[in-house]
Amino acid sequence: MRPADLAREHGISTQAIRNYERDGFLPPAERTSTGYRIYTEQHAAALRAHLALVPAYGHATAGAVMTAVHADRLGDALTELDRGHAQLLRDRETLTAVRAAVGHLADGAAPGTGLPAPSGPRSVGEVAHRLGVTPATLRAWEAAGILAPGRDRATGHRRYLPADVRDAELAHLLRRGGYRLEHIATVLRQIRTAGGTGELTAALDGWQQRLTDRGLAMLTASARLDDYLRLRSGSPDGLDLKST
Incomplete structure (x- = not known):
């Protein structure tokens, strides 16, 4: 996928996609020999998770969760979610x-x-x-x-x-x-x-x-984050609990 492919689904700019990657909200993208970014379904799932987390927990917590996930600090990510709940x-x-x-x-x-x-x-x-x-x-x-x-x-x-x-x-x-x-x-x-x-x-x-809207947004965000974590772990059954 190209940055435009990810951006189109959510009505955001390609620069926003690059910024999210730069800030650690998306995993690093591979590059072609000419330097163009290559995104995958894993990046698309990460973007869906991040954008679902924002209305549920706020920009700061959403960013903290995603950067913790990408630093293999799943326990820290879950703690951020616990604070929101x-x-x-x-x-x-x-x-x-x-x-x-x-x-x-x-x-x-x-x-x-x-x-x-x-x-x-x-x-x-x-x-x-x-x-x-x-x-x-x-x-x-x-x-x-x-x-x-x-x-x-x-x-x-x-x-x-x-x-x-x-x-x-x-x-x-x-x-x-x-x-x-x-x-x-x-x-x-x-x-x-x-x-x-x-x-x-x-x-x-x-x-x-x-408050009701926020609670429902948290449910949606949890589902999107779970989708991404399953893709990231490569396991259809869930996460490697050792990482928590």
């Missing part, structure tokens, strides 16, 4: 937690998101530690209109009351869902001023669909 599970659990929080909001109660509710004012550092983000992130959310903590009159330091911590938790969960800062600001402003949760519920439904 673990992240998807965490995101599903996060979505469940924020749905519960929204349910409490709809009832007019102060919600939790899987963490014990704070009993009093918290500093920006304490809230950042609680969420696993940096204080700079919280200040950026404040600048975007997402958070509105008060200030200590004596020191001028930010004071996050329980409602502020709730807003920070919801913002963090929605960011994990891929929502832009301006969208999150609108949702939280609605909650603070009108107590309505309709827009947030719709946002969570969209997040649920994206």
Whole structure:
């Protein structure tokens, strides 16, 4: 096969094929006596696997998986996939937690998101530690209109009351869902001023669909990668487990 033959199946450029080979996402191609690349069905299977991995796990993980496979580090490749599955599970659990929080909001109660509710004012550092983000992130959310903590009159330091911590938790969960800062600001402003949760519920439904799409993409990627590994190992029965 020529680069154009591989590229045509996926609607990409021949330069992309050469770049994938250069970056280790495809195995090295043999060359003709005049220097032209020769690709085989194994290269086509590798390309299908790589392109299926991207929507499932992201560009970085897809590249790490393929380069690990081509360096005969199958265990490392599988670890990368495991991390992606673990992240998807965490995101599903996060979505469940924020749905519960929204349910409490709809009832007019102060919600939790899987963490014990704070009993009093918290500093920006304490809230950042609680969420696993940096204080700079919280200040950026404040600048975007997402958070509105008060200030200590004596020191001028930010004071996050329980409602502020709730807003920070919801913002963090929605960011994990891929929502832009301006969208999150609108949702939280609605909650603070009108107590309505309709827009947030719709946002969570969209997040649920994206998680489902990602899970299905992972199934497809696993199948394409398995096809390639079988071709690469030369065994119709599977892999040489010693390589893991």
